[in-house]
Amino acid sequence: MTNSTIAAVIIGRNEGLRLVNCLASMQGEASRIVYVDSGSTDGSVEAARAAGAEVVILDTATPFTAARARNAGFDALVSGDMPPDYVQFVDGDCTLEPGWLTHAARALDETPDIGIITGWRSEIHPKASVYNAMCDFEWHRPAGDIEACGGDMMVRRALFAQLGGFNPQVIAAEDDEFCVRVRKAGQRVHRLPIPMTHHDAAMTRFSQWWQRAIRSGHGFAQVGDLHPSHFVKERRRVWLYGAVLPFLAIVGAVLSWPLLLGVLALYTVSYARTVRGLMQAGLPLFEAAHQSVFLFLSKFPNLIGLSRYWKRKRRGWDMEIIEYK
Incomplete structure (x- = not known):
């Protein structure tokens, strides 16, 4: 047991039954629940209120x-007389x-230098599509101290307030950006092995996956711009x-067939290494080969996302959210 108080913040838009299930899963453990709605039209606000959540x-x-x-x-949680110790x-x-x-x-009670605690997220329907399966694999990472985690996290309320919370201008990988600042403040980000x-990704179409990959590329660029040491390998x-390699392939196709063949060889080697790495992580050969195709293709929508960020920054445009479902 713990004597610390725990509250929760849920965010969503048109989640329907998924939101109802989310709210139900917290009953009895969270002292307060705040649901933040971003323009739902499906009755999510009414469902949250019916479940006893405060609604923003x-x-x-x-x-x-x-x-x-x-x-x-978070602001709604701490506006009362008894703010929680921890926020999920x-x-x-x-x-x-x-x-x-x-x-x-x-x-968190037992380890004062941990600022963020997280665990394993799993996909509810990993067999529904290769995209869901990729999400499920992506989220199951080693436990222990980590550089960053996703948006499902428990954080110390005082630390969150001290750091000013999430950066509202970051439209993707805002969780990574916050984790970087937590570690710079001398606190650890830790994953428990439980x-x-x-999660219900509900991602069944190629177009959804493509948009999600664009969103990831935007996050690589924006968070990398704010914290140059983060997402270096990804960028x-x-x-x-x-x-670079597609450009060289085009040049090779026009001027030099050996150059084109060299580029194709590099892509082949990279693909084979990805397949081997996924198999070493536990995926069967067919699944590893299938997912590696999309990991290979993801660099192109990622590039679109990177370019979109720099274009927005250069022109002073708003960093509008990129939705994929």
């Missing part, structure tokens, strides 16, 4: 971002593992495999 509705005049929504939920952030398309809040709070949330891979 974001002003549509300002572009929606997950960071902005989470900050609004979770997306409305997830449900919490029973007992997670208690386990996470106990870990289930935390169950290098995108530029190499999404821009």
Whole structure:
């Protein structure tokens, strides 16, 4: 057990039954629940109120971002007389593992230099599509101290307030950006080796995956711009495999067949290494080969996302959210 108080912030938009399940999974462990809605039209606000959650509705005049929504939920939690010790952030398309809040709070109680605690997120329907399967594999990472985690996290309320919360201008990988600042403040980001949330990606179309990959590329660029030491390898891979090698392939096709063959050989070697790496991580050959195709292709939408960020910054445009479902 823990004597610390735990509250939760849920963010969502048109999550429907997934939100209802999310709210139900927290009953009995969270002392307060705040749901932040970003323009839903499906009755999500009414469902949250019916479940006993406090509701914050974001002003549509300002572009929606997950960071902005989470900050609004946090502000609502700390506006009362008894702010919680710890805050669990979770997306409305997830449900919490029973007992997670208690386990996470106990870990924070016992380890003062941990600022963020997280666990394993799993996909509810990993067999529904290769895209869902990729999400499920992506989220199951080694436990222990980590550089960053996703938006499902428990954070110390005082630390979150001290750092000013999430950066509302960051439209993708805002969780990574916050984790970087937590570590710079001398606190650890730690993953427990236990289930935390169950996610419903509901990603069944190539177009959804493509948009998600564009969003990731935007995050690589924006967070890398704010913190140059973060996402270094990711940005290098995108530029190499999404821009430099395709350019060399075009030059080779026009002027030099050996150059073209060299580029194709590099792509082949890279693909084979990806397949081998996924197999070493536990995937069967067919699944590893299938997912590697999309990991190979992802560099192109990633490049679009990187380019979109720099174009927006150069022209002074708003960093509007990139939705994929």
